[in-house]
Amino acid sequence: GPDLAADAVWTLNKLTRQCDVTRQWVLESGGAAAVREALFLYPERNDLVLCSVWMTHTLSGLQGLAAILAGGGAPHGAGDSAAGLGAPCAPQLPEAVAAATVWVVYELAQEENRRGKDLPPEMSGLLRLIVQILQSCSQSEDVLKACCFTIEALVREEPRLRAQLAESGGVQLLLLSLRRAAELGNGAEELARVCAGAVTSLANLGNGGVVKKARAFFQDSGAPEVLQRIALRGLGTPAEERAMVALGQLAGLQMVMQTMAKAPTLKAVIRGGLEAIAALTGEASADRDEVRLLPGLLRDLLALKAKMDGPTPAVKCRRKCAAAVCAVVLALVVHAGPGEVPDLDLAMRQILESLRTEPWSDADIAENFVETLGRAALVSASWRDALRDQGGALDRAAEIIRELHGQRKLMKYSFWFAAALAGLPFVVRELQMNLKSKEVVDAAFCTVIDILDDDLEGDWVLAHTEHCSEADVPRILALICQAMQNFPQDGFLQSRGCHCIGLLLPLAPASPELLQTAVASVFTAVRQHTRSSDVARDACYVFRIVLLELGGSGAEQVKVRETLAPFMRQEGAQAIAAQALIDFAHTQEPELLEGAVVVMAALGGLGFAISQLWDAQQPAAAVRSC
Numbered sequence: 328g329p330d331l332a333a334d335a336v337w338t339l340n341k342l343t344r345q346c347d348v349t350r351q352w353v354l355e356s357g358g359a360a361a362v363r364e365a366l367f368l369y370p371e372r373n374d375l376v377l378c379s380v381w382m383t384h385t386l387s388g389l390q391g392l393a394a395i396l397a398g399g400g401a402p403h404g405a406g407d408s409a410a411g412l413g414a415p416c417a418p419q420l421p422e423a424v425a426a427a428t429v430w431v432v433y434e435l436a437q438e439e440n441r442r443g444k445d446l447p448p449e450m451s452g453l454l455r456l457i458v459q460i461l462q463s464c465s466q467s468e469d470v471l472k473a474c475c476f477t478i479e480a481l482v483r484e485e486p487r488l489r490a491q492l493a494e495s496g497g498v499q500l501l502l503l504s505l506r507r508a509a510e511l512g513n514g515a516e517e518l519a520r521v522c523a524g525a526v527t528s529l530a531n532l533g534n535g536g537v538v539k540k541a542r543a544f545f546q547d548s549g550a551p552e553v554l555q556r557i558a559l560r561g562l563g564t565p566a567e568e569r570a571m572v573a574l575g576q577l578a579g580l581q582m583v584m585q586t587m588a589k590a591p592t593l594k595a596v597i598r599g600g601l602e603a604i605a606a607l608t609g610e611a612s613a614d615r616d617e618v619r620l621l622p623g624l625l626r627d628l629l630a631l632k633a634k635m636d637g638p639t640p641a642v643k644c645r646r647k648c649a650a651a652v653c654a655v656v657l658a659l660v661v662h663a664g665p666g667e668v669p670d671l672d673l674a675m676r677q678i679l680e681s682l683r684t685e686p687w688s689d690a691d692i693a694e695n696f697v698e699t700l701g702r703a704a705l706v707s708a709s710w711r712d713a714l715r716d717q718g719g720a721l722d723r724a725a726e727i728i729r730e731l732h733g734q735r736k737l738m739k740y741s742f743w744f745a746a747a748l749a750g751l752p753f754v755v756r757e758l759q760m761n762l763k764s765k766e767v768v769d770a771a772f773c774t775v776i777d778i779l780d781d782d783l784e785g786d787w788v789l790a791h792t793e794h795c796s797e798a799d800v801p802r803i804l805a806l807i808c809q810a811m812q813n814f815p816q817d818g819f820l821q822s823r824g825c826h827c828i829g830l831l832l833p834l835a836p837a838s839p840e841l842l843q844t845a846v847a848s849v850f851t852a853v854r855q856h857t858r859s860s861d862v863a864r865d866a867c868y869v870f871r872i873v874l875l876e877l878g879g880s881g882a883e884q885v886k887v888r889e890t891l892a893p894f895m896r897q898e899g900a901q902a903i904a905a906q907a908l909i910d911f912a913h914t915q916e917p918e919l920l921e922g923a924v925v926v927m928a929a930l931g932g933l934g935f936a937i938s939q940l941w942d943a944q945q946p947a948a949a950v951r952s953c
Contacts (some may be wrong), residue, residue, distance in 0.1 A: 332365045340382040350386060359386045366395070370421035377427045380748040384431060388428040389449035395428045396420070422467040423461050429470070432457065433477040435783035446485055454481050454488055458497045461504070472518050475504050479525040489529055493541040501525050502548055509553050512560075519557050520566035522571040526550065530576035542577060551578040555586055563594045571599025575607050580617055583607070583626060592641040597631075601647040604628070608654040618662060625655045626670045629677065649692045652678075653699040657706075664709035675703070675710075675718070682723040690734045697724070697737070701744035702786070717747040724748075728757055728767060738766050742774040743787065750793025751778050751803075758806055765817065768810040775807075779830040800835040804828065807850040818859040821852040825865035827871050839890040846873060846891070850898045860914050863907040867922030870900045874929040892930070901930040905939050 339358065343350040353359070366379040368658045398420055432453055439446050461474035478497065482489040490499065501522055508519035530542050545551075551574055558570040580603075587600040604624065607617075616926060631899040634646050635638050652674060661670050666672065678696045685693040700720060704711035714720040724745035745753045754774050761767035778789045795803060811824040828845050835841060846869060853866040874889050895901075904926040911919055920940075927936035 328371050329369040329375060331371055332369060333378070336362060336375055336378045336382060340385065343382060343385050354386055359383065359391070362386070363395070363398075366424055367398075367421065370423045373423065373427070374537075376423050377871060380424075380427045380431045382648045384435070389432075389435075389447060389453060392428055392432060393449065393452055393456060395424065396460060397454070397783055418458075418753060422470050426467065426469040426473045429457055429473040429477050430461060433473065433480050436477065436480040440480065440484055446481065446488070450481055450485075451488065451491060454478070454491060454497075455495060455825070457481075458492070458495050458500065461500050471504060471507065472521075475501070475518060475525065476521045479521045479528065479605050481526045482525060493529060498529065498544055501529075502545060502550055502553075505550065505553055505557075508566075509557050512561065512934030514563075515565050516566045520564070522556060523557070523566065524571035526554070526573040527569070527576050530573070545577050548951040551582060555582075558586060558596055558599065559590055559593070561593055564705060565595075566591075568599035568602070571596060572603045572606065575600075577578070577700060580607050580620055580624065582603065584620070586885030594642050594644075595641040598644045598647055599643065601651040603641070605647070605654040608651075608658040618658070621655055621659050622668050622670050625652070625659065625674055628655060629670065629674060630653045632677075633754060645689065646691055646695075649695050652915050653695050656699055657702055660703045660707045660710050664707065665713040675700075675714075679714075679718050679720060682727065686731050686734070686737060690737050693727075694737050694740050697727075697740040697744045701740070701747040704744070704747040705789075705791075707941065708755070712747060721745055721748055721753065725757065728770075729761070730817050732764075732766065735769065736765050739770040739773055742770040743777060743789070746774045746778060746789050746792055748792075750789075751775065751795045752772045752793060755795070755799070755803055755806065758810065762806070762810055762813060765814050765820065767821065768814065769817075771822050772807070772810075776823065776830065779834075780826075795834070797834060797836055800831055801838075801841050804831055804835065804841070804845045807831070808845060811848050815851070815855055818856045818862055821856055822859065822861035822865045823920045825849050825852055825862065825869055829865065829869040832869070832872050832877060837887050839887050842873065842877075842887065842891060843894055846870075846894070847898075850900075850903075853903055858910070859908075860907075860911040860916060863903075864916060864919035864922060867904055867907060867919060867926055870895060870904065870926045871922050871929075874900075876928065896930055904930075908939055 332663060339353060339362075343353055352711050362382050366376060366383075369375050375741065380392070380395065383395060387394070432450075436446060436450065457474050457477055460470065461478070478492065478501070482492055492501075504518065505522040505526065508515040508522055511518070526545060530545065533679040549790050554570040554577070558567045558574060560567055571583065571586065574586065583603045587596055592594040608621070628648065628651055632645075632652060635643055635645050635648055656671065656674050656678070659668060663671055665675075678700060682693065685696060700714060704714055724741045727741040728745075731737065742754060742757070745757075754771050758771040761771075773818075774789070777787050778792055778794065780788075781790060807824055807827050811821055814820050825848075828849060832842060832845065835845075849866050849869045853862055856862040872886065873895060877888055877891075904923040907919060907923045924936045924940055927939055
């Protein structure tokens with residue numbers, strides 16, 4: 328009977344999940360077929376059904392789940408594209424089995440998303456089957472909800488699956504599901520939220536042909552009006568916020584602004600609208616029509632921010648408001664310099680002024696403000712000059728660095744911002760004044776790397792800011808070495824200190840004594856932190872610079888290298904590099920492995936380096952380094 332079957336499936340599921348031998352025995356004994364038979368024989372037993380689906384996954388993986396969903400055959404009367412909602416589930420696949428199987432796929436996709444991993448290729452076939460299930464089983468609210476949740480989880484981080492959904496008729500089904508959620512009202516909040524999230528994912532894929540068609544279909548079929556209706560319910564739910572974000576992706580900034588104006592006291596409308604503005608303004612900076620909206624939008628946002636900063640705001644979400652203000656500011660500074668847009672000037676003054684208080688009251692807002700000022704300085708020379716020479720921005724950054732403690736991220740942002748304005752001299756000055764502060768030293772080291780490392784890519788690079796003269800390098804090296812000595816137990820700080828030394832050595836005067844003193848700090852660090860792959864990597868980077876890349880080919884540089892090579896051998900650089908290969912071969916860090924082999928080749932010969940690499944089972948690194 329069903330009770331005995333449920334107990335048997337539960338027991339087998341526990342055993343097979345914990346023991347590979349038991350799993351193989353169950354497979355060889357025909358257990359998969361028996362579980363499938365129980366699944367379809369007793370679909371009314373929810374506990375048995377869910378346990379059977381999980382056991383099918385344990386025994387047969389995603390292919391087993393696909394076999395369950397395909398077991399009902401193709402939906403009756405369905406072609407390759409969706410024709411609409413309303414048909415019952417195919418009789419071969421009970422609704423309870425369909426829902427349970429789709430929910431298991433949802434849990435698996437969510438787990439992969441949480442771990443930041445790509446979804447396995449089999450998810451493509453499962454998505455196709457789920458779209459078919461959504462089309463054929465839409466009278467079941469549980470199946471409808473399971474399918475929509477799972478589709479959103481599948482397409483959220485996977486552009487290929489979004490494109491597949493758009494091509495397979497899933498777009499039409501999502502819209503119909505969204506309409507169903509709007510009709511059901513308060514009883515379908517979760518369904519409305521997840522449908523709006525899926526719409527956002529699809530509309531945010533890019534500008535490819537498939538996505539343009541999907542976006543156009545949503546727009547022409549009245550999806551913006553449906554989303555607006557959900558957003559304006561006034562319940563303050565996450566579904567209403569998600570509807571505002573989706574509305575922005577489909578209909579643009581102007582529709583978001585109009586909806587916010589209709590409901591200035593509805594929390595979900597304002598919160599979702601602010602999130603949509605922050606997401607959309609980057610795209611608006613390339614759209615001439617939407618750029619014209621930005622000054623008025625910024626004016627409205629500043630007024631809203633003033634209300635939220637007051638004692639009794641109707642809606643209070645200061646962080647979202649600050650993020651929206653910053654996004655609009657960054658979209659505008661590309662087009663307008665100081666004095667050209669009064670609302671932009673006002674926003675910049677208010678952001679600067681807020682740095683007197685925000686770092687101590689809300690570090691997240693302060694980080695956003697500091698980053699915005701730094702990015703404005705990087706993209707616009709006129710704003711950089713205004714902030715540096717007239718706005719007092721450097722004074723604000725220095726106050727944060729010297730007075731704020733316990734906010735390492737904000738400290739790093741402040742250094743980075745100040746360096747965007749004043750370059751390396753500011754960083755060196757603050758480091759010299761705060762050598763006993765671990766937070767300051769760490770932030771200073773990170774900023775030195777952002778300024779000097781030409782190999783870095785991304786939004787944080789400060790390569791075009793002011794560097795230093797050769798005459799300043801000995802003093803900077805001495806400061807870095809002193810800072811490393813002050814915090815010998817901090818592995819991350821030692822790693823970054825080594826990196827800074829490696830960047831500064833090629834800029835230093837050709838003095839063997841100076842360079843030997845700096846490199847001695849690297850040897851101290853790598854001996855102190857024998858278990859740190861980061862320290863080993865950056866130490867090998869310094870050794871490589873000293874042995875092969877220090878300066879040019881002039882007589883002085885040759886003399887420096889010839890003087891330092893015996894010192895490197897005496898201090899054991901070759902042994903350190905060989906040990907790093909043994910200890911950290913499993914980390915698969917190309918920079919560490921390649922740096923180590925170059926050091927071994929320079930000091931012990933190419934044959935020695937290759938033999939060490941083969942012993943560490945790293946032939947690929949040997950080939951790359953050679």
